[in-house]
Amino acid sequence: MVVDHDVTDRIFGALADATRRDILARTARGPESVSGLARHYAMSFAAVQKHVAVLERAALVTKERHGREQLVRTHLPTLRHAADLLEAYQQLWEQRVEAIDDILTHEGRPS
């Protein structure tokens, strides 16, 4: 597996902010314009635009011109990569917990 740590740092940096996570969640449900997104937050259009730019640099979203609007979409492959790192580890623990439960449940029965 080829690892680019700069890319990973950008992804986690981008995800470490509640507004940016919210933007991702919204754009994952369908493309949204920057001005449409800005209406959801108590901050300036420019501030929202900055958050979108951080997400774009981390390749978590793509922007595409649509008439006079810029449409923002979640770029799923990148998001999946970031989430997979913790998720892969989580899966290991879920397997371990199941195995512990087996030991506790089958205790005393002939094996």
Place this chain on the structure above:
Amino acid sequence: MTVVSSQRDTDNLTLAITSEFAAPPTRVWQVWSDAQQLSRWWGPPTWPATFTRHDFTVDGRSQYYMTGPEGEHAYGAWQVTDLQPPHRLVFTDAFAEEDGTFLDDPAPMRIEVSLEEGGPGTRMTITTHFRSVEHLQQVADMGMEEGMTQALGHIDALLTEPAAV
């Protein structure tokens, strides 16, 4: 399902898994303290673990190997840093040489275990702390090579996280 919740914290790089068991904490403690029982659950299904040393005391060392599908071995080791039976265990888990020497790269992970009375008997929370994104990446990559972790196909809870703002 025995896992009742899991929390991936991408800010603090921790993963917390809470699960419940129908047995008292003193019994659940034994799956940690007894090397034979530990060997039955520590390794993933395709890489079962064998603990060859288990000095379950503060500063004590444990050593294990996991056996892969081709009969290959991957070595690991623990060092216990806090032990309060049957409620709390803190240890570092590291990839290791065959003789149990910790590998520096990736760095050891700090794992905290808490066992409380609750639910059907015991509520256990395991929190793994990663040092940096790079550390998490290394552990995940190494784990994938050794079959400990498998990349999953489905999308993270981030997408279903309720709107936070």
